[in-house]
Amino acid sequence: MSLPSRTALVPFISVDNMMRLVLHVGIEQMMVELAEAIEADFRRWPQFDKTPRVASHSDIGVIELMPTSDGQHYGFKYVNGHPANMRQGLQTVTAFGVLADVATGYPLLLSEMTILTALRTAATSAMAAKWLAPCDSRVMAMIGNGAQAEFQALAMKAICGIEEVRLYDIDPAATRKCAANLAGRGLRVTPCATAEDAILGAQIITTCTADKQYATILTDNMVGGGVHINAVGGDCPGKTELHRDILLRAGIFVEYPPQTRIEGEIQQLAPDHPVTELWQVITGAAPGRASAGQVTLFDSVGFAIEDFSALRYIHARLQGTGLFQELDMIADPDESRDLFGMLCRAEAAARVA
Ligand code: NAD
Numbered sequence: 001m002s003l004p005s006r007t008a009l010v011p012f013i014s015v016d017n018m019m020r021l022v023l024h025v026g027i028e029q030m031m032v033e034l035a036e037a038i039e040a041d042f043r044r045w046p047q048f049d050k051t052p053r054v055a056s057h058s059d060i061g062v063i064e065l066m067p068t069s070d071g072q073h074y075g076f077k078y079v080n081g082h083p084a085n086m087r088q089g090l091q092t093v094t095a096f097g098v099l100a101d102v103a104t105g106y107p108l109l110l111s112e113m114t115i116l117t118a119l120r121t122a123a124t125s126a127m128a129a130k131w132l133a134p135c136d137s138r139v140m141a142m143i144g145n146g147a148q149a150e151f152q153a154l155a156m157k158a159i160c161g162i163e164e165v166r167l168y169d170i171d172p173a174a175t176r177k178c179a180a181n182l183a184g185r186g187l188r189v190t191p192c193a194t195a196e197d198a199i200l201g202a203q204i205i206t207t208c209t210a211d212k213q214y215a216t217i218l219t220d221n222m223v224g225g226g227v228h229i230n231a232v233g234g235d236c237p238g239k240t241e242l243h244r245d246i247l248l249r250a251g252i253f254v255e256y257p258p259q260t261r262i263e264g265e266i267q268q269l270a271p272d273h274p275v276t277e278l279w280q281v282i283t284g285a286a287p288g289r290a291s292a293g294q295v296t297l298f299d300s301v302g303f304a305i306e307d308f309s310a311l312r313y314i315h316a317r318l319q320g321t322g323l324f325q326e327l328d329m330i331a332d333p334d335e336s337r338d339l340f341g342m343l344c345r346a347e348a349a350a351r352v353a
Helices: 015-025 026-045 083-088 114-132 149-160 172-182 243-247 257-263 278-283 304-318 338-352
Strands: 009-013 054-057 062-069 073-081 095-103 107-112 139-143 166-167 188-191 204-207 214-218 228-233 240-242 250-254 295-299 325-328
Touching: 009 015, 009 304, 015 026, 015 095, 015 107, 015 114, 015 304, 026 114, 026 149, 026 304, 062 304, 073 304, 095 114, 095 304, 107 114, 107 304, 114 149, 114 228, 114 250, 114 278, 114 295, 114 304, 139 149, 149 166, 149 172, 149 204, 166 172, 172 188, 204 214, 228 240, 228 325, 240 243, 243 250, 243 295
Parallel strands: 009 107, 139 166, 139 204, 166 188, 204 228, 214 240, 228 295, 250 295
Antiparallel strands: 009 325, 054 062, 062 073, 073 095, 095 107
């Protein structure tokens, strides 16, 4: 089935259809393709409208809007972050998003993005690690074994060649869940009792915890020379994962500095502390890892262009699959100015019926 020809009918990808699409493409294959789509958009970074995301904070969480446009398409994501949700059996992060046509302003796609966010975050992490981590990285520590964890592990396997993942979470049930989900997927999975144990022998350390506070998941003495840290969980003002001393000796790579300085690990540093934008490493405009012994840090917060890339990728991948419903969500009268007349005709039809 092709996408609707009447522009007023908007293809909608439900959670169920997103899962079917992911399984149809293959989980790892989709993250490889997503990383390619994101990298292609990072290469044309200057073409995008960019703004830090619009955040509405409460004591227990945040709701954010993440818009961007490349002049042809416009995309935005609605996303929340509520670490306490887990205790009520709810997700910490949920999301949905829209892709629209800049020429008409009409939406082209409405999509679930909770699963898509996990996929795109993992794809972005692995893309950054491909450019920054030691080239012989085979072992990753995965600290925080919640909803994002398996995606992170599999993207690092598919894109960076990780062979072993060492799991740690303050909640052993999360580690058991993660280990069970990763069983039989081609990774050596080692559950660990402490974060110190998890990072033993790891060239990549991913932190992906959720707590609305300045947490110290890694202290300075835990991080040896030459490792790459993929810090995913610190993504809000007052919500970080790394001790400041690690930042002071690391080469720091970010998505969009005006947003990361508010939300990332670097909120702990002076506003002019030097950082490198990842897109510049990818285009060759800035160097990546400076030496084998350097600690590199990808201070990930998640940026709108990654969601835009993911929505465009999904829109293209959807063609011919039939894995969508058509939503009648744009009022589009046959005669363009007769919006009221459309309502009158519906009124008359309802009287007859
Ligand atoms: P989740 O609630 O499902 O999992 C978080 C896990 O962290 C839980 O299992 C919890 O027990 C564990 N944890 C909390 N404190 C810990 C500690 N001190 N040591 C070890 N483990 C600890 O959340 P999730 O959906 O997996 O998201 C994880 C984090 O990633 C969140 O903070 C979220 O906001 C962030 N996130 C970032 C991006 C991005 O693009 N950077 C995208 C999505 C999510």
